[in-house]
Amino acid sequence: MTKASALELPRVGQWHDADELRALQEERIPQALEWAAEAPYYRRTLGDTSxxxxxxDLAELPTITKNDLRAAYPLGLLAVSRERLATYHESSGTSGRPTSSFFTAGDWLDVVDRFTRSSIGLTASDTLLVRTPYAMLPTGHQAHQAGLYTGATVIPADNRTLVVTHARIVQLLRDLDVTVAWCMPTECLLWAAAAREAGLRADRDFPALRGIMAVGEPLSPARRDLIQRVWGGVPVVQDYGSTETGSLAGECAQGRLHLWTDRFVAEVLDPATGRSSATGTGQLTITTLYREAMPLVRYNLEDQVRISTPDCDCGWRLPAIEVLGRDATSCMLGGTRITxxxxxxxxxxRLADQGxxxxxxxAAGTTLEIELEVADEHRGGAEDALDEAVRDRFGIDCRIRGVPIGSLVPIEALTRQPEFVKPRNLFGAGEDWNKAVTYW
Known part of the structure; x- marks a missing residue:
């Protein structure tokens, strides 16, 4: 067992109030900073942390952002020897250069332990469908490891593979009696549409499904309600995290998203002033307390959040967080910010009854253009209702257009079952040798 894996991780119930939780955090701060100082990046930037x-005191230290992580790629934030590493991961790199993420075996125990706190309550009786990326990103591996840890049967479906299509997912959900799905919220709607094209109903024909763990996209209350309605009342439970950290917050039985602040210090940062506080609205900034391979000191995720400390009947005694998103999920139109x-x-x-x-x-000049898939018989009513709602809510001009089912999400994308073959070099007479080497 490595040094990191031998650490005794805090357990919910170990603290009884905010003061005890704070004491737990501050006991770990010196060790966390000592670990961080082993990374080349922090040796240059942290200075004396004694x-x-x-x-x-943490406020005296500089913050780090995703741009700094990109600049430190690939090994600038590695704080342990290569022999200690268990896995290496990268972000998707959608903004250009990727960021790295490192985990020791002990780090993985921490990640999995946080993940399994969710109110969904994975057990050995569950069949867990993992439908988030496995390739380089840690999100699929996090759920996979948590499933193994709890004894659940894991189906590694991925969502960046051409092999497991939406139609295949529908088949897996039914044939294997999947009880819990770990996926992006949009996937749930795509599966429901794929089930419809297969002559099935999401709210009736998947009786084993007891919970959906949603991750990777903003989950507004309206979207959550829609998914639960489409799937016949199956609870949708949110998890919030990042490539660099794994799970940062999970949902309790009362429906609140709680930060795992026994494992890190959370700050709400005002980027305009540089001031931070424990609660309020601003950008989430964290300092890890048990991360050894890649300690993060005042890492600003640049996610706009609201942190509060409500009395919650769950008994976790952890801060609550609302994830408000980023500027990338909003735009300005005529002086009005549309989120x-x-x-x-x-x-x-407004369109709950139109399906x-x-x-x-x-944004198109001073007008907001909206297209929505809607059945022919509901088109006129849906356009009028949404037009009125948008004008009332935002005070802007809009142009609403209902389009036929299959216009935005092609039917073929929901129903296709492509043929895949193993690479080969020798073909018989009449065979298509254009398939040499490739997989399809």
Missing amino acids: RVRTIE QSALEGLVYT VMFWRAR
């Missing part, structure tokens, strides 16, 4: 002992979450709320609440699942919107 006087940093309290949460307030995806607010617009989504209008689409899914709308898929839509898109864009």
Whole structure:
């Protein structure tokens, strides 16, 4: 057993109030900073941390952002020897250069332990469908390892493979009596549409499914309600995390998303002033307390959040967080900021009876254009209802257009079952040798 895996991780119930939780955090701060100082990046930037002992002291240290992580690629934030590493991961690199993420075996125990706190309550009786990326990103591996840890049967379906299509997922859900799905919220709607094309109903024909763990996208209350309605009341439970950290927050039985602040210090940062606080609205900034391979000191995720400390009957005694998204999920139109979450709320609440699942919107000059898939018989009513709602909510001009089912999400994307073959070099007479080497 490695040094990191031998650490005794805190357990929910170990602290009884905010003061005891704070004491637990501050006990770990010196060790966390000592670990961080082993990384080349932090050796250059942290300076003397010997006087940093309290949460307030952390504010004296510089913050780090995803741009700094990109600049440190690939090994600048590695704080242990290569022999200690268990896995190496990267972000998807959608913004250019990827970021790295490292885990020791002990780090993975921490990640899995946090993940399994979720109110979904994975057990050995569950069949867990993992439908998030496995390739380089840690999200699929996090759920996979948690499934093994709890004894559940894991189906590694991935969502970046051409082999496991939406139609194949529908088949797996039914044939293997999947009880819990770990996926992006949009996947749930795509599966429901694929089930419809297969002559099935999501709210009736998947009786084993008892819970959906949603991750990787903003989950507005309206979208959550829609997914639960489409799937016949199956609970949708949110998990919040990142490539660099694994799970940062999970949902309790009361429906609140709680930060795992026994494993890291959380700050709400005002980027305009540089000031931070434990609660309020701003950008989430964290300092890890048990991460050894890649300690993060005041890492600003740049996610806009709201942190509070409500009394919650769950008994976890952890701060609650609302993830408000990023500027990338909003746009300015005529001096008004339009957020995806607010617009989504209008689409899914005002059009709840029209069966709308898929839509898109864009700013076009001073007008907001919205297209939505809707059945012919509901088109006129849906357009009028959403037009009125958008104008009332935002005070802007809009152009709403209902389009036929299959216009935004092609039917073929929901039903296709492509043929895949193993690479080969020798072909018989009449065989298609254009398939040499490739997989399809």
